[in-house]
Amino acid sequence: MYVLLAVVVVAMIFFADWGKIGHNFFQPDIAREMMPRVLTIAARNTIIYTAAAFTFGFFFALLLALMKLSSIAPYRWFATVYIELFRGLPALITILLVGFGIPIAFGWTIPFGTLGKGTIGLGIVAAAYMAETIRAGIEAVPGGQMEAARSLGMTPGTAMLYIILPQAFRIIIPPLTNELVLLIKDTSLFFVLGSTPTSKELTKFARDFMTEARNATPLIVVSAAYLIITLPLTYLVRKLERKAAEEKR
Amino acid sequence: MSIPRIEIRDLHKYFGELEVLRGIHTTVAKGEVVCIIGPSGSGKSTLLRCVNLLEEPTSGSILIDGDDIADPDADVDGLRTRIGMVFQQFNLFPHLTVLRNLRIAQRKVLGRSSEEATEVAREMLKRVGLSDKIDEHPSRLSGGQQQRVAIARALCMNPDMMLFDEPTSALDPELIGEVLDVMRELAEEGMTMLVVTHEMAFAQQVADRVIFMDGGVIVEEGPPSDVLVNPAHQRTRKFLRAIDAE
Numbered sequence: 001m002y003v004l005l006a007v008v009v010v011a012m013i014f015f016a017d018w019g020k021i022g023h024n025f026f027q028p029d030i031a032r033e034m035m036p037r038v039l040t041i042a043a044r045n046t047i048i049y050t051a052a053a054f055t056f057g058f059f060f061a062l063l064l065a066l067m068k069l070s071s072i073a074p075y076r077w078f079a080t081v082y083i084e085l086f087r088g089l090p091a092l093i094t095i096l097l098v099g100f101g102i103p104i105a106f107g108w109t110i111p112f113g114t115l116g117k118g119t120i121g122l123g124i125v126a127a128a129y130m131a132e133t134i135r136a137g138i139e140a141v142p143g144g145q146m147e148a149a150r151s152l153g154m155t156p157g158t159a160m161l162y163i164i165l166p167q168a169f170r171i172i173i174p175p176l177t178n179e180l181v182l183l184i185k186d187t188s189l190f191f192v193l194g195s196t197p198t199s200k201e202l203t204k205f206a207r208d209f210m211t212e213a214r215n216a217t218p219l220i221v222v223s224a225a226y227l228i229i230t231l232p233l234t235y236l237v238r239k240l241e242r243k244a245a246e247e248k249r
Numbered sequence: 250m251s252i253p254r255i256e257i258r259d260l261h262k263y264f265g266e267l268e269v270l271r272g273i274h275t276t277v278a279k280g281e282v283v284c285i286i287g288p289s290g291s292g293k294s295t296l297l298r299c300v301n302l303l304e305e306p307t308s309g310s311i312l313i314d315g316d317d318i319a320d321p322d323a324d325v326d327g328l329r330t331r332i333g334m335v336f337q338q339f340n341l342f343p344h345l346t347v348l349r350n351l352r353i354a355q356r357k358v359l360g361r362s363s364e365e366a367t368e369v370a371r372e373m374l375k376r377v378g379l380s381d382k383i384d385e386h387p388s389r390l391s392g393g394q395q396q397r398v399a400i401a402r403a404l405c406m407n408p409d410m411m412l413f414d415e416p417t418s419a420l421d422p423e424l425i426g427e428v429l430d431v432m433r434e435l436a437e438e439g440m441t442m443l444v445v446t447h448e449m450a451f452a453q454q455v456a457d458r459v460i461f462m463d464g465g466v467i468v469e470e471g472p473p474s475d476v477l478v479n480p481a482h483q484r485t486r487k488f489l490r491a492i493d494a495e
Contacts, residue, residue: 147303148340148399152354152406153330162353166344 030217042205043225049187052119057126064131086128095121099193114199118190133175137168174240181233252315254279254441260309269295271465282442284452287462293445301332333403337415339395341387348383351405373401377431393424413444461485
């Protein structure tokens with residue numbers, strides 16, 4: 001089967017229009033022109049938006065997970081409906097709802113521009129996914145832990161906070177880091193929210209630059225920027241998962 | 250006569266359709282050591298777990314020092330701090346060191362200062378002979394050591410009564426003795442103890458009274474010299490023969 005591979009490689013080398021590809025995707029001048037703003041503004045914003053959406057989503061998810069495990073049925077119902085709803089919708093729809101639906105309906109806009117709207121919109125979606133992860137983590141802690149805590153006189157809240165959650169978080173750090181990687185990429189959806197020169201994240205920045213320069217090089221540059229952020233995290237997840245698997249043995 | 254520490258009246262417990270406890274009556278006096286024996290599925294663990302409300306009784310009442318614990322106004326968390334519980338699977342908190350296992354409930358439930366909690370923890374660890382393990386994580390300890398830490402953890406709350414749910418059943422045979430020794434000392438110091446166990450020699454030597462349960466009822470109870478040596482009931486004899494044969 002190596003013959004096929006060789007044929008494809010040779011064909012690519014000889015028949016692809018390398019001049020055109022290089023001209024449209026790899027222009028050093030354009031890449032240079034993007035510096036330093038692609039880092040100081042665009043990559044920085046991507047990281048800030050991700051951190052904000054993750055933080056908001058995480059605490060909201062924790063609340064949802066506890067509701068889902070509650071002994072009070074209406075709490076469970078609410079959490080279930082919420083989780084199914086926002087996992088079933090495209091993230092873009094939720095972001096549009098928050099960014100444009102709310103102002104149209106209530107005449108009120110979420111403050112702090114892209115940061116505010118994006119954080120809430122994407123955080124709402126992230127919470128739905130993370131809630132299921134956190135719930136699974138809590139349920140993975142053996143039931144005897146809660147019983148031991150309660151038999152020492154701890155209230156359910158105290159036992160959850162000091163005994164169950166610390167153990168649950170150890171279990172869910174790898175999947176939560178995965179969620180973080182997904183969120184980094186999902187901040188690219190913020191381009192629909194519009195932006196000022198200082199609020200652009202990587203994708204919006206590349207798109208505007210591309211229109212201006214009539215060239216696709218900006219896409220390659222921001223792709224590299226995304227990978228610089230996401231690849232180490234993906235590597236970290238794999239390491240954490242391996243460590244967790246070893247501890248289990 | 251003084252009020253018994255534990256008084257159980259017509260206790261019934263269902264798990265769904267299954268009636269696990271079918272009308273239990275008994276009392277435990279102050280300082281008394283009572284061993285509950287019986288085949289698996291006889292309801293002995295469920296009975297024990299009802300005493301600190303880890304299981305909620307379906308009907309009947311449990312009085313601790315004369316107060317009904319099933320009363321909706323009863324202070325269940327307060328009650329549990331006075332009743333120490335030791336589990337078959339130890340249930341130490343694996344994310345905390347031994348010291349912090351012993352301190353956490355003292356700090357969060359009793360509101361003791363860090364210094365006081367540490368002092369009590371050291372004292373209790375010394376009592377179970379594990380002072381040198383204070384900074385270890387539970388996973389680094391043998392089963393017998395973990396169970397002794399679990400006993401120390403319960404003692405840190407200064408309980409006036411201890412419940413033991415098959416405390417040696419998960420242990421390798423050579424580690425059982427060290428746990429029973431700690432329990433024997435507690436009994437000698439006058440602790441009120443309710444022990445679900447398969448250790449007949451322990452029951453024989455330490456118990457003031459032995460309760461034999463089968464099928465969710467107390468078949469017979471009395472001093473170990475009666476129940477374990479000259480049982481009145483056929484079912485008790487059969488159980489003791491089966492244990493002996495092991």
